[in-house]
Amino acid sequence: MNDLAQHFSDLATKFGPQVIGATFSAVRISAVMWLIGALVLVGASIALAFLVRAFDADYKEKKNPDARDAALFVGTLVAFTGILGLWILLNPWTWVMLFRPEIWLAKQTFGL
Numbered sequence: 001m002n003d004l005a006q007h008f009s010d011l012a013t014k015f016g017p018q019v020i021g022a023t024f025s026a027v028r029i030s031a032v033m034w035l036i037g038a039l040v041l042v043g044a045s046i047a048l049a050f051l052v053r054a055f056d057a058d059y060k061e062k063k064n065p066d067a068r069d070a071a072l073f074v075g076t077l078v079a080f081t082g083i084l085g086l087w088i089l090l091n092p093w094t095w096v097m098l099f100r101p102e103i104w105l106a107k108q109t110f111g112l
Contacts, residue, residue, distance in 0.1 A: 024101040031097035034088055041085030048078040 011019050055071035058064055088094055097104045 023105060027097050027101035027104055031094055031101075034094050035098070038085045038088035038094075041081045042089070045078050045082035045085060048074050048081065052078060 052071050052075045055067045055074065058067040059071065093104060093107070096107075
């Protein structure tokens with residue numbers, strides 16, 4: 001752990017602020033990537049929820065057992081994608097990566 005911190009310190013000393021600025025930019029880009037992925041997951045979860053309602057309506061109208069099974073399967077996908085997307089959005093480290101990359105980098109470097 002100390003070797004990694006020393007190596008980063010050596011690079012920062014050797015190349016100056018460009019390395020630190022590039023590192024912070026890379027961390028921010030990674031955070032944006034995670035946030036876009038989370039929004040896609042939440043959007044997919046909402047779209048799948050409408051599909052579950054359609055399957056459930058088909059089951060109630062026609063008593064189609066296949067529609068009930070499909071609703072259960074798609075409902076499981078809704079829960080999984082929604083929980084994963086919300087976890088990423090509510091994770092404080094995702095927001096720390098975006099707004100305070102130096103703190104996130106210190107966490108990663110020192111293993112905090």
